[in-house]
Amino acid sequence: MFDILGNLALGFTVALTLKNLALCFAGCLIGTLIGVLPGVGPIATIAMLLPITYGLDPIGALIMLSGIYYGAQYGGSTTAILVNIPGEATSVVTTLDGHQMAKQGRAGVALGTAAIASFFAGTFATLVVAGLALPMTALALKFGPSDRFALMVMGLVFAVVLARGSVPKALAMIVLGILLSTIGTDGETGEDRMTFGIPQISDGLDFAVIAMGIFGFAEILKNLENPEARDVVRGTIGRLLPSRDDLRASAAPAMRGTLLGSFLGILPGNGAVLAPFASYTLEKRIAKDPSRFGNGAIEGVAGPEAANNAGAQTSFIPLLTLGIPPNAVMALMVGAMTIHGLIPGPQIMSKQPQLFWGLIASMWIGNLMLLIINLPLVGLWVRLLKVPYRLMFPAILLFCCIGIYSIGNKPEDVMMTAAFGFIGYSLLKLGFEPAPLLLGFVLGRLMEENLRQAMSKAGATLLSLFDSPLAASLLVFSAVLLMLAVLPAVRKSREEVFQE
Amino acid sequence: MVKSPQDFAAGLVLIAIASIAWISTLGLPFSQVGGVGSGMLPKSTALILGGLGLLIVVGSLISEGPPLERWSVRDAAMVLGGVLAFALTIRGTPLPALGFNIPALGLAVAGPLAVLIAAQADRSTRLIEVVIFAVVLTALCIILFRFLLGLPIPVFPPLLGY
Numbered sequence: 299m300f301d302i303l304g305n306l307a308l309g310f311t312v313a314l315t316l317k318n319l320a321l322c323f324a325g326c327l328i329g330t331l332i333g334v335l336p337g338v339g340p341i342a343t344i345a346m347l348l349p350i351t352y353g354l355d356p357i358g359a360l361i362m363l364s365g366i367y368y369g370a371q372y373g374g375s376t377t378a379i380l381v382n383i384p385g386e387a388t389s390v391v392t393t394l395d396g397h398q399m400a401k402q403g404r405a406g407v408a409l410g411t412a413a414i415a416s417f418f419a420g421t422f423a424t425l426v427v428a429g430l431a432l433p434m435t436a437l438a439l440k441f442g443p444s445d446r447f448a449l450m451v452m453g454l455v456f457a458v459v460l461a462r463g464s465v466p467k468a469l470a471m472i473v474l475g476i477l478l479s480t481i482g483t484d485g486e487t488g489e490d491r492m493t494f495g496i497p498q499i500s501d502g503l504d505f506a507v508i509a510m511g512i513f514g515f516a517e518i519l520k521n522l523e524n525p526e527a528r529d530v531v532r533g534t535i536g537r538l539l540p541s542r543d544d545l546r547a548s549a550a551p552a553m554r555g556t557l558l559g560s561f562l563g564i565l566p567g568n569g570a571v572l573a574p575f576a577s578y579t580l581e582k583r584i585a586k587d588p589s590r591f592g593n594g595a596i597e598g599v600a601g602p603e604a605a606n607n608a609g610a611q612t613s614f615i616p617l618l619t620l621g622i623p624p625n626a627v628m629a630l631m632v633g634a635m636t637i638h639g640l641i642p643g644p645q646i647m648s649k650q651p652q653l654f655w656g657l658i659a660s661m662w663i664g665n666l667m668l669l670i671i672n673l674p675l676v677g678l679w680v681r682l683l684k685v686p687y688r689l690m691f692p693a694i695l696l697f698c699c700i701g702i703y704s705i706g707n708k709p710e711d712v713m714m715t716a717a718f719g720f721i722g723y724s725l726l727k728l729g730f731e732p733a734p735l736l737l738g739f740v741l742g743r744l745m746e747e748n749l750r751q752a753m754s755k756a757g758a759t760l761l762s763l764f765d766s767p768l769a770a771s772l773l774v775f776s777a778v779l780l781m782l783a784v785l786p787a788v789r790k791s792r793e794e795v796f797q798e
Numbered sequence: 799m800v801k802s803p804q805d806f807a808a809g810l811v812l813i814a815i816a817s818i819a820w821i822s823t824l825g826l827p828f829s830q831v832g833g834v835g836s837g838m839l840p841k842s843t844a845l846i847l848g849g850l851g852l853l854i855v856v857g858s859l860i861s862e863g864p865p866l867e868r869w870s871v872r873d874a875a876m877v878l879g880g881v882l883a884f885a886l887t888i889r890g891t892p893l894p895a896l897g898f899n900i901p902a903l904g905l906a907v908a909g910p911l912a913v914l915i916a917a918q919a920d921r922s923t924r925l926i927e928v929v930i931f932a933v934v935l936t937a938l939c940i941i942l943f944r945f946l947l948g949l950p951i952p953v954f955p956p957l958l959g960y
Contacts (some may be wrong), residue, residue: 728811
């Protein structure tokens with residue numbers, strides 16, 4: 299316990315420096331600013347803003363990126379409540395009751411409740427992250443390469459099972475991501491792999507280029523095609539602070555949502571995406587009068603918003619302790635860390651305690667800032683939401699162009715991103731969900747590295763992967779899980795979960 | 799008969815990608831002395847990808863599914879064309895095959911160019927509005943990225959001596 303407090307104190311000395319506070323603030327503000335735009339989710343927001351953090355020192359960059367992430371999440375909820383357009387899967391649930399509340403003239407209360415519930419969840423989740431960091435890291439240090447390989451396989455299988463749509467298609471996206479990660483010169487043997495004689499890709503594909511092409515440009519094309527009727531709430535936002543009754547009604551749901559979200563977020567393979575759905579279902583089940591849900595029930599905002607934020611935060615745990623990103627957003631974080639020469643994994647905490655604990659402390663500060671920034675700035679977000687898309691998308695496009703160019707001052711990168719924009723658009727047209735591709739791309743490199751280490755012993759065969767009992771059981775578990783997901787009965791109940 | 803055209807096409811695309819990957823990694827060893835060869839991961843993923851493609855194609859013959867979606871070729875061409883215009887003009891591009899070079903124009907020209915081309919993808923775009931918007935936006939970007947963040951992005955054509 300004292301360890302945790304001491305470590306958090308260390309973290310706060312790092313996070314509370316003027317520079318890091320400013321970066322955290324800027325991250326939250328810009329993240330919300332971009333995240334509020336309809337149709338731009340956290341993945342696209344982070345991908346877009348990644349290059350502006352390249353010039354910072356590693357800790358500053360990570361603090362700013364996490365701020366951008368929370369900001370984008372919160373911006374997505376704002377859009378969900380005010381415009382009825384979810385920025386990402388996790389804010390779908392918020393549209394149900396949040397937008398109803400807004401229509402009843404209680405937009406302010408919905409936003410306020412979401413902000414307070416998120417802050418509560420964020421505070422709790424920060425403590426969970428801090429508390430689990432030491433034991434998880436100790437555990438992770440015991441893992442051998444075959445264990446890590448098996449963990450990654452399990453994470454990918456989870457990502458497939460939790461992805462929307464058909465299982466073979468989600469699996470195909472992950473495998474395609476892994477395949478793309480092998481393009482370029484093999485780090486160990488120096489052989490060219492699938493470079494087709496193009497010198498620009500001999501160092502491998504750039505992660506930011508793929509992310510921005512598939513999530514930035516392809517999203518724009520998709521949005522242009524489906525011009526949603528934007529239903530921006532007219533009239534007043536109303537007061538922001540929930541009344542005593544509102545607070546009483548939302549306290550318990552927020553707490554339950556926080557617990558659910560914190561737990562689901564730790565799971566490998568994007569468990570966090572389930573959290574708001576699970577919370578909403580739970581609240582509806584235990585409510586005295588379930589018919590209120592969908593008609594502006596405040597519990598339906600407080601619970602899922604808390605779950606959403608808690609899950610967003612605890613999904614840092616697998617990344618920071620095991621070095622395995624659980625979802626596409628965390629995969630982007632890996633990309634950012636690698637650019638700064640950091641290898642995510644258990645050694646970060648021992649070798650760079652300032653960075654590790656500073657990041658965790660900044661999570662809480664970021665949550666506090668969101669509360670402070672967002673409530674007074676609601677008016678600004680509403681005005682931003684009224685900017686027509688015909689002006690918004692060229693602006694986003696130009697930011698992306700400048701961002702990619704700035705990665706390495708190479709116009710070729712910009713062209714390559716356009717190519718990936720086309721690829722991403724084609725994937726969407728063929729009914730693929732591209733988020734798992736990014737996860738596969740990042741994990742592909744880590745997997746190959748661990749596979750090599752695991753099999754570098756003399757006389758190693760593929761069976762050596764099952765040498766350690768942990769690795770063997772994880773691999774068997776993943777295989778069973780995958781099999782179950784393909785079976786029709788499970789597929790049906792899985793669909794039901796996503797329906798709700 | 800094909801019951802799910804979208805899946806049918808998706809599966810075929812996967813098979814095509816897998817075949818290209820397989821053929822281009824033919825020369826890479828699957829394993830080598832001391833463990834994993836450079837070909838193991840690409841070849842095995844290509845194999846799995848091809849298998850999944852086949853599975854999806856077979857599935858599309860059995861169960862009903864969504865039709866092929868219409869592609870908005872014009873929109874895509876405009877948006878990605880704007881991006882390409884930016885890439886080609888920001889620092890200039892030599893095109894020896896065509897016998898001329900695209901001059902380096904800097905952000906001051908490449909920015910509005912990209913915005914104006916991309917904006918054509920939306921039919922509700924109004925010319926005067928978007929021209930003013932492009933200029934103002936580019937000016938803000940120059941202030942933000944070049945002067946506040948200090949990114950080394952060229953701003954004006956070198957002819958103007960900056």
